[in-house]
Amino acid sequence: MEQLPWYIATTFGITFLLAIGLFSKAAHYAKSFITVLFVLIVIQSALGLAGFYSNPATLTTRFPLLVAPLLFFCIAQFFTQKGKLFLDSLDIKALTILHTIRVGVETVLFWLFVHKAIPRAMSFEGRNLDILSGLTAPLVYYFGFVKHKLSRQVMIVWNVACMLLLFNVVTNAFLSLPARFENFGFEQPLIAVGYFPFLLLPAILVPLILFSNGATIRQLVLNKNPSIKN
DSSP states (O other): OOOOOHHHHHHHHHHHHHHHHHHHHHTTTOHHHHHHHHHHHHHHHHHHHTTSSOOHHHHHHHHHHHHHHHHHHHHHGGGSHHHHHHHHHSOHHHHHHHTTHHHHHHHHHHHHHHTTSSOGGGSTTTTOOTHHHHHHHHHHHIIIIISOOSBHHHHHHHHHHHHHHHHHHHHHHHHTSTTTGGGGTOSSOOOGGGSTTTTHIIIIIHHHHHHHHHHHHHHHHTTOOTTSBO
């Protein structure tokens, strides 16, 4: 991957730290979850810096090792009693604001596309509309939690839409990995996610954002927040 301008990694780093801070606040700084998060950040960062994911010839086969650990841990929370208690303790106001970081992520992805580190399809100039989630998050927060103008049903639909937009990005990412991109008409393979710090996007941010949407939907469906308009 070519040498990138300093502001790309810097913007991603700030966005990443903001996301971790917002999620930690939403989780009331729960030690067990934050510890797992911190350990995975350290391990994946160390592997990235050691070049474990940066070889295009092996990135496709190793990509699941990048995504699966935190994703499976997050999914497991929905199926254990302790996990369900944790889900229901999360502050969904903070989780809603968390989605504003998707604007920063999409900005970084656009810059990576410009510098030929990801395919066009993964930027908002292509098939990626996930920036809409970040742009609408402040509106959902304001009208849903401050003005109480949005019903639970509307907020559920918004969270589901946000998940679908992210699934679209993940699908394009999978199809544009080095071993597959030529078969699906992508003009540029996805190589940026094999390098630190950008590997923290699929390893940490994507599972965390999906988890935030899922936790919020659970609370809204089960009416865990009676202050929200029905």
